[in-house]
Amino acid sequence: MTGNPLKPPKQPLKTPKRQWSISDFDIGKPLGKGKFGRVYLAREIKSNYIVALKVVFKEQIEKYRLHHQLRREMEIQTGLRHPNVLRLYGWFHDDERIFLILEYAHGGELYKELRKLGNLSERKAATYIASLTQALAYCHEKHVIHRDIKPENLLLDHEGRLKIADFGWSVQSRSKRHTMCGTLDYLAPEMVENKAHDWAVDNWTLGVLCYEFLYGVPPFEAESQKDTFRRIMKVDLSFPSSPDICAEAKDLISRLLVKDSSKRLSLEKIMEHPWIVKNVNPVCPK
CATH class of the missing domain: 1.10.510.10 (Transferase(Phosphotransferase) domain 1)
Incomplete structure (x- = not known):
């Protein structure tokens, strides 16, 4: 993956009118692993914007009945705009996974x-x-x-x-x-x-x-x-x-x-x- 994560573009990532998909991103190194999925460093190809891509497996969501909790998390975080709150830019999914497009916190x-x-x-x-x-x-x-x-x-x-x-x-x-x-x-x-x-x-x-x-x-x-x-x-x-x-x-x-x-x-x-x-x-x- 190319691009300098220390110097993201000044303009925030714009949510396109079309649906996001995994092909819109270059996937980089893993940043962390949780009970329900993983987080990866990624670059949105069109803008070169560096993000963190949180990957949640639908099988885990089904198993632990977390549909409502995840939906609420996405709805709440998407609506928050504060310099000390991590941005959630958007999300998309495929047959097996849900992808959350998050602000990358380098530290x-x-x-x-x-x-x-x-x-x-x-x-x-x-x-x-x-x-x-x-x-x-x-x-x-x-x-x-x-x-x-x-x-x-x-x-x-x-x-x-x-x-x-x-x-x-x-x-x-x-x-x-x-x-x-x-x-x-x-x-x-x-x-x-x-x-x-x-x-x-x-x-x-x-x-x-x-x-x-x-x-x-x-x-x-x-x-x-x-x-x-x-x-x-x-x-x-x-x-x-x-x-x-x-x-x-x-x-x-x-x-x-x-x-x-x-x-x-x-x-x-x-x-x-x-x-x-x-x-x-x-x-x-x-």
Whole structure:
């Protein structure tokens, strides 16, 4: 495959009036593998635009009855336009596979950076939290709750800009929801207790992520699933002595990890918080 993925064309990929097909793309190296399919680097031949092509096998969709979930994911993500939300440009299918045409994030998963470094600096953590907060504010304005924010679902582009990806558990709704979904360490207490939930579950996850960015592990991690559930329900939160994190960062985390969802810090207040204001780099974290 030719083309420089570090310098994509300035114009975004245009969705043609005709139907996409696999012949419209040069397929490059694999970028990742999931339970239901794989992601490949690809180049749209006509425009030379570099994308990520997510290939989902219909057999897996049938087996796990994911038709509704996949359709909802595609409908939600296609309608979102924000610099910190990964674009879904379109999709097509053949007899065996469904192809999602996604924005290519050259930097890969934030999870890999976090595992490599162990933990992030306060400046970098604050910058990522601010970017994520702005993206979630945009999603919530459109009544979209992500419900599965975690480092594996946060990607970085070639400039280090954070992108929310994977809207598989997302829902677009003005009313409270009852489905328990997401990933264990990031679940809000109301989900663990099978109570109705709303957008505030995303705010809770911001607190979990902020803690994990700074300390390298999620705050309620335990040896068993039962113990993790118990710690989340009790909001059993403690701050290790190392690394040495400032009091303002701990204050932000403590005001997000609140059991009563109505008392969690709002996204607007997060952006005004002294730790965010003091640390956020308006360009990109280095």
